[in-house]
Amino acid sequence: MKKLLSIVFVFVAYFSFAQNDTLFTKANTAYNNAKYQDAINDYLQINKNGVESAELYFNLGNAYYKINKIAPSIYYYQKALKLDPGNQDIKNNLAFANNMTIDAIDANPDSGLSASANKLIGTFTYNTWGIIAIVFIFGFIALFLLYYFTGHHTKKRIFFATGIIALLLCIISVCFGFHEKSEVKSNRQAIIFQKEVAVKAEPNNHSSEAFTLHEGTKVKITSSLNNWRQIELADGKTGWLTQSTIKEF
Structure with missing residues (x-):
């Protein structure tokens, strides 16, 4: 019975994925043919099916922008940027959409150090910072093993120094990840x-x-x-x- 349920679950998941993939292709075709509302309807259906991605939200922002609906355009660009904060295309299109708003609001300037730190941390999502931390910790383990098993004194010093650097970068990445997660939740x-x-x-x-x-x-x-x-x-x-x-x- 458990095996049957597993097969059914896999089939449903595959069918859902295929359906969303077909809808996405259909929506892209509608967008390319300037049928922007049709594209929006299909993109929204994909989102309603539980799919979230920077690409989906980016396409929604573009489609809304084409029909001069600025609020939803900016809304979906912001959601896309939240998932992919380093994407320059999203940033550029968001800037175009923001230029069409009426309210001109001058942001209070951050201190130079604070602004630079926030910009650096905000380059990646907290999940990406977690992946970076895992890469560095594996690097540290590999370098520690090389340090432990090598008999050459110069190589030992190199492996030890680079291992410490990898460990420090891992700790920094973890701190950045927690900071970014805290910012997302509170902001x-x-x-x-x-x-x-x-x-x-x-x-x-x-x-x-x-x-x-x-x-x-x-x-x-x-x-x-x-x-x-x-x-x-x-x-x-x-x-x-x-x-x-x-x-x-």
Whole structure:
């Protein structure tokens, strides 16, 4: 019975993969034929089937951009960049989409050292940093074995020194990975999905208006209260929006 269940599971998984692969090809064909809404529908169906990838989100961002829907375009570019932070094509297309937004927000500058460190750590996802750490630890083990079994004194010193470097790089990679994972979990971000929305000073409809935002603007979510979300802009301004006006990525 267990064997039968395993066979059924493998068959279902294979069928699902084949179905998504067919849909992806169909969506790409629709996109290349300028049938952007058809492509979007197929890409969204693939996503609904449980597939997440930088390529899928990138294609969705491109398709939405082609029909001038800036908010979902930026939203999916951001999701793609989250999965593949070093991808220059995603960054370039996101920059084009951001140029079409109305709100011009000047970010508060980070200190030089902080900005450089964050840029370096953000080059890879925390999963990639984990893989890098594993590579270095295997390198350390290999170098330790070479150090232990070699009889040549000069080679022993070289293997020992490079082994220590590999171990240090492994530790650094692990630290970077944990830092990046912590940033991802604590740094909740969202995109404005309404043409224009009034940001409130307090979490209620009778509160005064703090400022106005427009579709496509990226905000950071700092707090939640029922269906209200406290947001912060890159320039430090804060306010409250209803959950329905934004989409978190």
